[in-house]
Amino acid sequence: MNIEPIAFFRSPFPSKFGIPRQSGIVAELRGRIELVAHYAHPEALRGLEQYDYLWLIWGFSENVAARKHPTVRPPLLGGNERVGVWATRSPFRPNNLGLSSVRIVHVDMQTPAIEVSGADLMDGTPIYDIKPYLAYVDSHADARGGFTDSRRWERLEVRMPETLCRLFTADEQRALESVLALDPRPHYHDDSRSYGMPFGGYDIRFHVADGVLTVDDWEEK
Numbered sequence: 001m002n003i004e005p006i007a008f009f010r011s012p013f014p015s016k017f018g019i020p021r022q023s024g025i026v027a028e029l030r031g032r033i034e035l036v037a038h039y040a041h042p043e044a045l046r047g048l049e050q051y052d053y054l055w056l057i058w059g060f061s062e063n064v065a066a067r068k069h070p071t072v073r074p075p076l077l078g079g080n081e082r083v084g085v086w087a088t089r090s091p092f093r094p095n096n097l098g099l100s101s102v103r104i105v106h107v108d109m110q111t112p113a114i115e116v117s118g119a120d121l122m123d124g125t126p127i128y129d130i131k132p133y134l135a136y137v138d139s140h141a142d143a144r145g146g147f148t149d150s151r152r153w154e155r156l157e158v159r160m161p162e163t164l165c166r167l168f169t170a171d172e173q174r175a176l177e178s179v180l181a182l183d184p185r186p187h188y189h190d191d192s193r194s195y196g197m198p199f200g201g202y203d204i205r206f207h208v209a210d211g212v213l214t215v216d217d218w219e220e221k
Contacts, residue, residue: 005126007035009058012172014123014221016062018184018197021075022089023100023120025153025182028175030105033114033127042109049107053133054116059126060096068094076151079187087146098125101133155181156213164204164218172200180206180213 010032013019020026033056035044048054071082072090085093102116114130121127158180165173176199184197185208192209198221205217 003128005036005059005128006039007033007127007130009056009119009121009123009125009127010034011119011121011123011125012175012200014198016091016122018179018199019122020120020179020182023102024118025120026175026178027103027118028171028178029119030115030117030171030175031102031119031121033116033130035112040112042112045107045109045112045114048104048114048132051132052104054102054104054114055131055133055138056098056100056102056119056121056127057129057131058098058100058121059128060091060093060098061124061126062122064096066092068092074147075187076153077147083147097128153182156183156208156211157181158213158215160215164215167202167218168200176200176204180204180215183208183213 011019012029012031020029035041068085069092070085072085072088072092073079073082074088074090077083089099091098098121100120102119104114105117106115108115158177160173160177160180168176179199180197185195192207194205194207194216197204197206201221203219203221204215205219206213206215208214
């Protein structure tokens with residue numbers, strides 16, 4: 001089967017580092033779905049404003065050449081314990097396909113494009129299909145969640161200088177703080193070394209110590 005992108009995603013993340021590891025866990029994070037010219041017809045979006053959420057089927061475009069294994073190390077398990085790839089949402093999959101549920105913020109019929117929140121996609125990610133989220137068939141409140149039932153994302157305290165905060169809108173600032181609180185570091189790293197995370201045109205430098213993430217410096221990219 002040959003599939004081609006019907007859209008590309010626009011995000012404040014130009015690289016994989018720092019992107020939330022699941023859709024929806026940083027609800028403040030905004031992004032934009034821009035349809036490619038061949039599919040940029042307002043008629044294709046007609047009725048979409050009647051929904052709250054979308055399913056996005058997309059490609060892990062940065063992992064195409066990476067080796068794939070039958071087991072992976074989920075970050076929620078600390079990055080050291082292995083489980084079967086089909087029991088996870090690891091980005092290292094045979095067909096490099098991702099699935100995300102995002103909230104519709106605005107349907108722009110003029111461009112046309114779709115503004116969404118809660119996405120876990122890198123800037124430039126190819127999107128192969130868009131489907132509405134239907135609660136009556138897509139939501140299963142009593143479903144078991146494997147290892148996610150016993151593990152939760154532990155959030156860090158975040159300290160950001162006011163001078164950095166003033167570089168972003170209030171929504172962008174909340175999104176950045178939420179992303180940092182989830183600890184962008186590889187989960188098999190637990191040290192106080194300095195890390196850099198690109199976000200919204202800046203390289204954000206930070207370190208973590210005693211459960212506190214402190215932004216030390218930043219540089220416009």
